[in-house]
Every structure is written in C-alpha cells, then in structure tokens.
Amino acid sequence: MNNNSNKMFFLFILFFSTLISISSNSWFGCWIGLEINLLSFIPLISNSKNLLSVETSLKYFLTQSLASINFLFMILIKFSLLKNFNMNNIISIMMNSSLLMKMGSAPFHFWFPNIVEGLSWMNNFMLMTWQKISPMILLSYYFNKNFLIFMIIMNLIIGSLGGLNQTSLRKLLAFSSINNLGWMIFSIMISENLWLFYFLIYSMMISMMISLFFLMNMYFMNQLFINNMNFFIKLNLLINFLSLGGLPPFMGFMPKWIIINFLLINKFYFLIFIFMMTSLIIIYYYIRIIYSSFMFNYFKMKWVNLLMKNNMSLINLSSFISISSMILSTFIFM
C-alpha cells in the first residue's frame, strides 16, 4: 500500500467536511462542506496511474462540481428573493435536484454505475456510504414533498430494473444502492432519526458484503461460481444478499418494515405498491446469483483454491449479526 499517510490525511478531511456541511448555520456553510468533500475525495480515488482511475475521477469531478455550483446559484437566488414566497416551489425543486445529483439519485444517476465500475472495493464503500450522508441531511433541511415522491418512484424503478442485465458485481451493488436511496429519501421525509436508523443498517450490510468481496478479490459474477469455495462463504453471501434485499428473518428487513409502517400511517398506498414490487425484482436477481453459485457445477479448476482459514471468524460473525440482530434488538427493552 503506497501513500498510506496521504490517504489518512484526505480521509480525515473527508470526514471533517461532512461534519462542516451538516452542522453549519447557513446554506453557504453547507456549500463549503460539499466543496471540501469533493476536494478531498478526488485524491483518494485517483491514486493509481492507469487509464481507468483517471477517467473515473474525471467523471466524478465533472458531475459533482456541476451539482455544487448549481446548488450555490440556487442558494444565492433564494437569498436575493427576500420575501417573494411565490418562487419557493421552483427554488426548492432546483436545490433538491442538485443535491440528488450529488447523491447519484434517479434522474441524475447515469454517472453512478460508471464510476462504481472504475473504483476498488474500499473506495466504493466510501462512495456508497459516507458520500451520501451530507446530501441527504441537506435534503432534509428544505425539501419539496411532491417532487421528492416523484424522485422516489424513479429511484425505485431504475434501481430495480437497471440491475437485471448486469454481470459486474460493482454495478449490481450500484443499482441496489440507487434503489435503497429511494427508501432513504422517503425516510428523510418522515424524520431524520428514521433516516439515520435506515442508513446505519444499510451501511452495515453493505460493509459486510464489500468486505467479503474485497477479501476474495471478486469483481464479476462469474467469479462467484468457483467450486472450491467454502460452504460458509457461500452461506454468508446468501444471507447478506437476502438481508440487503429485505427478506424477513434477516437484519435488512427491519428498517424496511418500519418505513412501510410509516407509509401506511400516512396513507401512501400507491407508493407502497411500487416499493413492494421493486423489492421483488431486486430479490429476484439476488436469488438468481446465489442459487447459481450454490448449485451449479459451473467452473471446476483444480488450481484455484480459495482457502480462507484465517479470516473465518469475521465471516461467521457477520452472518450471525445478519441473522439474529432483528430478534436480538427486541431484547434491548427487557
């Protein structure tokens, strides 16, 4: 690992920038936090000198800088129209659009699978979890309910239908992340505490999956069909994929359950239908991967041996957490 101290420095500034953006008194401070976020994330991803990482960092820079410049312009327009509340609808739509572009949400999502394809697993983890925090919280400060409901529907549909034709694991997780963004945007409209709950559980699930893929150095779906893979690794993969999709006994079901509860309380019946159907499509393509990995005798090479004897405790722990945390969480109140 070269340039380790550089990475620590930029990582520290990345964490700090999110805190600046969240805890600022004015919109201008939020913009400053977003700029520092961009400034410190680009050196983290453009570290190696091959063609792929240059192209990735270029695309990331272009979309994010456009979004934050638009955000600042809308802040200034909001500042200049002092008591003209007629313009609130347009301004809130524009500000939400620029924040949605920063997150990689649905009508502005085209950069997201491309960039995720070009990053390593650790950089993907930062992009999928930490980089979503500050646009989400800024979205909760000034959102337009009707616009966001439309964006949620687009997020869900694009996230579920986009992943059907993918063979790369990174793009699969990217589309799954876009789908989960739909759930998270709805939870922001309910309360910020609920968003935090969903986000923590989502980032825990993503971290389990990404750590597994990182340890096995797997980037594509045909690498999952190696016959010598330990049974417990495959089981862990099954549990984590199903938990990410939101099936009941696993951990990923609980935040979705609570959000469905709030959807029913607020009488969003059509939205519930779309949430359910797109979740079904996502579980379909997860199961398609996992059952193939369990049952096919796809690829039998004697000299590829995935012996993971040293790291089994981490895998067992993550499986245990995924299976039992929903039931164990009810023991808090005992």
Add this chain to the structure above:
Amino acid sequence: MLIYDIWFLFIYMFFVGNLIFVSKNKHLLVVLLSLEFIVLSIFFFFLVLLMFIDYDMYMLMVFLVFSVCEGSLGLSILVSMIRSHGNDYFQSFSML
C-alpha cells in the same frame, strides 16, 4: 425599475455556462472553461447582491477561494488525463 434588470443577466450567464458544460465538445478544457464561466457569473451575482444590502465582502472572498480550489482541482485532473491518454479529447473515453 430598470435597476432590477441586472438579475436577468446573471441568470442568462449561468444558463449559458451550463449549456456549454453539457454540450458535446471535443476537448475537456472547454468544459472546465465553462465551469469557470459559471463561477464568474456567480461571483458577479454575489458581488451585486452584497452591494445591494451593504454587507462587507468577506463571504465573496471565501467563495472565491473555494471556487479557485475547485478550478485547480479540475486542471490537475486534466493534467493527469493528458499524462495517461496523451490528449484531452472526449473520444478517448472507452473503458466505462
């Protein structure tokens, strides 16, 4: 009043800058230049806004510092791209 027609200039400049940003160009440098043009329009807007309400210009300086940092970051990515691809044409993007 005629004095308020200045707002249309800012929106027009911003809109033109965005238009060039999203257009199909041959070089990457044109995109970075359009980004700087948008920054310039926001600078002008901020200046006139702060003058109208008689504030001090400190926020303007902070904005200038951050947007210059962003411009230099774009240029460094351009340099990195030229070092690896040889030019800054958009047609050389084929990997993703």
